[in-house]
Amino acid sequence: MKPASQSTSRLGAWIAIGVGASYFLIPLLATFEFSLRMLRGEYSFEAYRVVFTDPLFQATFGYSIMMAVITIIVGVLLVVPTAYWVQLRLPKLRPLVEFITLLPLVIPAIVIVFGYLRIFNSSSWIPLTGNERATDFLLVCSYVTLSLPYMYRSIDTGLRAIDVRTLTEAAEVLGANTFTILFKVIFPNVRSAILSGAFLTFAVVIGEFTMASLLSRPAFGPYLQLVGANKAYEPSALAVMAFMLTWASMGLIQVFGRNAKNATKP
Amino acid sequence: MAPSAALPKPGGGLSWNWLGVAPFLVFATVFLVLPTSYLMVGAFQDPAGHFTLNNLRGLFDDNVINAYWISFRISAASAIGGGVIGFLLAWAAVQGQLPAWIRPTLMTFSGVASNFAGVPLAFAFLATLGRVGLVTTLMRKYLGFDLYSTGFSILSFTGLTLTYLYFQIPLMVLIVSPALEGLKREWREACDCLGGSSFHYWRYIALPVLWPSIMGAMLLLFANAFGAVATAYALTGSSLNIVPILLYAQIRGDVLHNPNLGYALALGMVVITGLSNAGYIWLRSKSEKGRT
Numbered sequence: 001m002k003p004a005s006q007s008t009s010r011l012g013a014w015i016a017i018g019v020g021a022s023y024f025l026i027p028l029l030a031t032f033e034f035s036l037r038m039l040r041g042e043y044s045f046e047a048y049r050v051v052f053t054d055p056l057f058q059a060t061f062g063y064s065i066m067m068a069v070i071t072i073i074v075g076v077l078l079v080v081p082t083a084y085w086v087q088l089r090l091p092k093l094r095p096l097v098e099f100i101t102l103l104p105l106v107i108p109a110i111v112i113v114f115g116y117l118r119i120f121n122s123s124s125w126i127p128l129t130g131n132e133r134a135t136d137f138l139l140v141c142s143y144v145t146l147s148l149p150y151m152y153r154s155i156d157t158g159l160r161a162i163d164v165r166t167l168t169e170a171a172e173v174l175g176a177n178t179f180t181i182l183f184k185v186i187f188p189n190v191r192s193a194i195l196s197g198a199f200l201t202f203a204v205v206i207g208e209f210t211m212a213s214l215l216s217r218p219a220f221g222p223y224l225q226l227v228g229a230n231k232a233y234e235p236s237a238l239a240v241m242a243f244m245l246t247w248a249s250m251g252l253i254q255v256f257g258r259n260a261k262n263a264t265k266p
Numbered sequence: 267m268a269p270s271a272a273l274p275k276p277g278g279g280l281s282w283n284w285l286g287v288a289p290f291l292v293f294a295t296v297f298l299v300l301p302t303s304y305l306m307v308g309a310f311q312d313p314a315g316h317f318t319l320n321n322l323r324g325l326f327d328d329n330v331i332n333a334y335w336i337s338f339r340i341s342a343a344s345a346i347g348g349g350v351i352g353f354l355l356a357w358a359a360v361q362g363q364l365p366a367w368i369r370p371t372l373m374t375f376s377g378v379a380s381n382f383a384g385v386p387l388a389f390a391f392l393a394t395l396g397r398v399g400l401v402t403t404l405m406r407k408y409l410g411f412d413l414y415s416t417g418f419s420i421l422s423f424t425g426l427t428l429t430y431l432y433f434q435i436p437l438m439v440l441i442v443s444p445a446l447e448g449l450k451r452e453w454r455e456a457c458d459c460l461g462g463s464s465f466h467y468w469r470y471i472a473l474p475v476l477w478p479s480i481m482g483a484m485l486l487l488f489a490n491a492f493g494a495v496a497t498a499y500a501l502t503g504s505s506l507n508i509v510p511i512l513l514y515a516q517i518r519g520d521v522l523h524n525p526n527l528g529y530a531l532a533l534g535m536v537v538i539t540g541l542s543n544a545g546y547i548w549l550r551s552k553s554e555k556g557r558t
Contacts, residue, residue, distance in 0.1 A: 009464070013362025016354045017372075020435070023351075024379060027390045027432065030400030034393035078290055085286035093287060100294045106543045107302055108493025110510055111532045114517050115301020118308070141297045148294075203381045209496035214517055224385040225500050228392075235389040242386035243378075250378045 028243065035236035047237040054234075056223060064212075064220035067136070068205040071143040072198045078144065079151045080194065084186050087156075087164050101152035104145050109210045113142060117214065135215055142211045147201035154200065158193020159186075196253040203249040207242050302536065308529035321530035330512070330522070334534065337492055337509040340423060344430035345487035351431070352438025353480060359439075360446040373443070376436035383433045388500035391429045395420045421502045429497060434487050441486065445479035445553065482549030489539040489546075509535055 038046040051057050079101075086097050104112070120128035120138060128138040167189065171181045187194070212219035224242070228235045312318045325331065359369040394401050397414060405411045419425055449472060457467045495510040504511055509531065515521045516528040 010363050013358035013364050016358035016362070017364065017368060020351065020355045020358075020372075023435075024375065024432070026401065027394040030394035031390040033400050078293060082287050082290035085283075089283045089286060097287065097290070100290075100298070102543075103294075103298055106489070106536075106539055107298070108495075108510065108535055108539060110493065110495050110513055110517075111305065111535055112298065112301055114513065114528070114532055115303075115305050116297075117517065119301055119304050141293075144293070145297050200381075207384050207386060209385050209499070210514075214514070221385060221496065224389075225496075228385060228389055228500050229503070236393045239386040239389035239393070243382055243390070246378050246382050250374065250381070253377075254374060 028240075031236045031239050031243075035233060035240050038233040047233040048241075051227075051234050051237050051241075060218050060220045060223035063218055064206050064208075067139060067143060067217075067219065068202045070140050071147060071205055072201050074140060075144045075147050075151045075201060076155075076194055076198065079148070079155050079197075080187065080190070081182055083152060083156045083159055084164065084182065087159050088168060098152070098156075101148045103148075105149050109142075109146060109208075110214070112145060113211050113214045116142065129215065135217060139211060139215050139217050139219075142215070143201075143205045143208065146208070146211070147197075147204055150200040150204065151197040154197035155190060155193050158190035161193075162189045192256045195256045199249040199253045199256075203246050206245060305529045305532045306536070308526055309533040311526060311529075313524075313526060321524070321526045322533075324522075324524065324527040325530050325534055329507070330527075330531065333507045333509045333512045336423065336507060338538075340427055340430065340508060341488045341491035343423075343427045344434045344491045345484045347427065348431050348434025348438050348487050349480060349484040352435040352483075353442055355435065356439045356443045356446055360443055361449065372439060376439040379436040380433050380440060383494065384496035385500040387429060387432055388497050391420055391425070391432070391501065395425065395428070421505055423506075426498055426501060426506060426508075429501060430491050430494070434491065437487060437490065438483055441483040442476075442479055445476055449475065476553075478549040478553035482546040482553065485542040485546040485549070489542040492539055492542075493535065 035047050036043040036045065038044060038050070082097065086094050116138060117129065118124075120126050122130040128134045164186070167185050168181055171185050176184070207221050207224060208219065209221035209225060213222040213225065224235070224238055227238060309321050310317055310319070312320065325334070355372065358364065359372045391399075393399050395413070395418075396402065399420070402413050405413055420429070453471050454467055457471055462470075493510060495514055498506060498508060498511055499514060502511075504515055512521070513528065513531050513535065516531060520528070522528060522531070
């Protein structure tokens with residue numbers, strides 16, 4: 001009785017995994033196959049060549065990478081001190097800070113950017129949409145906001161894993177000020193948490209569409225949409241590349257996470 | 267402000283400590299709370315700034331209420347579908363006694379796929395199930411079956427739901443796996459010893475323990491789908507009248523011919539995603555309490 005029920009449950013498990021795997025792999029295969037079809041009658045990487053040589057691709061991709069890097073820097077500088085301070089001095093504020101960092105998952109991005117367009121428009125007190133640099137700044141802020149949930153959770157987990165209080169006290173005894181403690185003691189100790197937050201942010205920001213499109217910035221997301229509306233094979237090539245980028249980001253998180261685990265083990 | 271900051275520790279301790287999180291609070295206020303509140307307040311005002319409920323009434327215009335209804339159905343369908351399939355996958359990987367490599371592989375892949383949304387996802391599904399997509403073509407060629415003759419279209423309700431499942435299922439796997447890991451092997455054994463069948467086990471043990479996690483996760487998936495813009499926009503352009511697309515069009519060019527109705531539209535979205543997230547948090551605390 002028992003072995004029979006177990007083997008049926010194992011069969012069920014295999015079926016579930018099999019169906020799941022095909023649902024996830026077929027679109028990837030199909031996209032890849034489609035991306036090779038640009039030249040009639042043969043498979044080639046022509047679509048990729050066309051994409052890579054498109055100056056607009058280079059410009060928008062470069063722009064989005066730059067935005068992602070700035071977002072990560074600003075995000076880390078904003079979140080690490082906050083999470084550190086909350087853990088060390090203001091544990092009572094933790095629920096509030098956690099709640100705020102989760103808000104971007106609750107409030108849809110399109111609503112947030114709609115609000116930006118209303119309160120930062122060119123006739124407002126803070127006319128950030130007035131010129132391009134200021135709008136870039138606004139875009140970075142919007143991305144920092146979007147990435148808050150990932151950044152905060154990752155860094156907070158990292159900080160919980162180390163003994164913040166002892167480290168801080170040790171550094172204070174040695175005469176370090178808060179600034180030194182933060183940058184010379186805390187940052188190095190949560191490096192892998194920062195990196196995993198950073199890669200997650202990168203994956204979220206690099207192809208982001210809603211914010212960039214509504215703020216009218218020449219980012220990769222709106223470019224993708226434009227190509228999708230006008231071309232046949234290039235979108236598939238771009239989708240394959242986007243998927244590989246996401247893979248790479250997630251893979252790197254795993255690599256750094258594993259290294260961190262090994263490093264803390266004696 | 268300045269004198270209190272300059273005070274020595276004993277007297278000004280509190281304000282010093284507050285200062286540490288001030289940059290974060292200021293940032294969150296300026297770039298998250300204020301913009302959203304502006305819209306929420308605007309939803310209750312007429313263009314002249316007077317209080318009114320007309321905008322909320324405007325949400326019940328045919329066009330708008332339709333958009334909400336389609337959005338609701340797509341989000342619910344993708345949340346329930348993603349919830350059920352994701353649960354089965356997570357169960358198979360966690361409890362299914364499969365080879366050890368399956369589980370980490372599924373988790374890693376879920377991490378990737380739950381983040382693979384937006385415009386590229388739309389491209390992937392166009393290449394798969396679009397008119398000249400691989401699956402469509404292969405079915406026509408080898409099975410003699412024309413998917414599109416059945417009225418199916420990737421640009422439709424079904425198509426969009428099917429596409430959303432691509433990030434909904436992995437999200438479900440990630441959220442529900444910890445709960446499944448909490449199921450103790452002894453419970454199953456106790457059930458078997460007492461002569462219970464699989465049905466009894468699920469009906470009286472596993473599901474009662476798991477349901478808050480499952481329901482909560484589905485609410486989260488619902489909110490996730492409800493706010494998504496990019497995939498739908500890249501897939502269907504503006505041919506499918508769902509709330510995020512309507513709001514996008516409204517922001518772009520005031521298609522509703524009433525800016526304040528746009529604010530009300532945004533308010534409606536926040537209320538719906540807010541309620542489902544609140545439900546998720548409530549159910550999660552319930553399931554955590556149940557476990558201890």
